[in-house]
Amino acid sequence: MTGDHGPDPHTARSTQESASVSPPSPSVASPSAATPLVAIARFTPLPEAYDRVFAALERVTIATHDEPGCMLLALHTTPNGQLIQIGKWESLDLWTAHGDAQSVQNLNREIEGLLAVPREIIRLSPVAVGDARGLL
Numbered sequence: 001m002t003g004d005h006g007p008d009p010h011t012a013r014s015t016q017e018s019a020s021v022s023p024p025s026p027s028v029a030s031p032s033a034a035t036p037l038v039a040i041a042r043f044t045p046l047p048e049a050y051d052r053v054f055a056a057l058e059r060v061t062i063a064t065h066d067e068p069g070c071m072l073l074a075l076h077t078t079p080n081g082q083l084i085q086i087g088k089w090e091s092l093d094l095w096t097a098h099g100d101a102q103s104v105q106n107l108n109r110e111i112e113g114l115l116a117v118p119r120e121i122i123r124l125s126p127v128a129v130g131d132a133r134g135l136l
Helices: 047-064 092-098 102-111
Strands: 002-004 037-045 070-077 083-089 115-125
Touching: 037 047, 037 092, 047 070, 047 083, 047 102, 083 092
Parallel strands: none
Antiparallel strands: 002 115, 037 083, 037 115, 070 083
């Protein structure tokens, strides 16, 4: 998959782009304002704050389902205690606008100081491979 670390719509400031991220290959188009995209958010709660961060992410996930452009937003857990949101949006513009939603502002307040490392947001550009199962 080709991806880039785009601006984090969940915060007022952008996350730093990783120096190891390379631009898409010529055969893979960068997402335009009207192209669907997938975004992954990784949260690493402090061990003692796991339940609070989990509950806050449950609330924002449910609220986001009603936002314009949200095609999918699912919350996942990992064996090492991270929380992962995987979302699919109708467009870059609608995903970016999601950062201004009240539910996201509430999330920012609720998880402030509760993460072991800053959250990571990765924006993915679709690459169709094979049949419909090759495209999220």
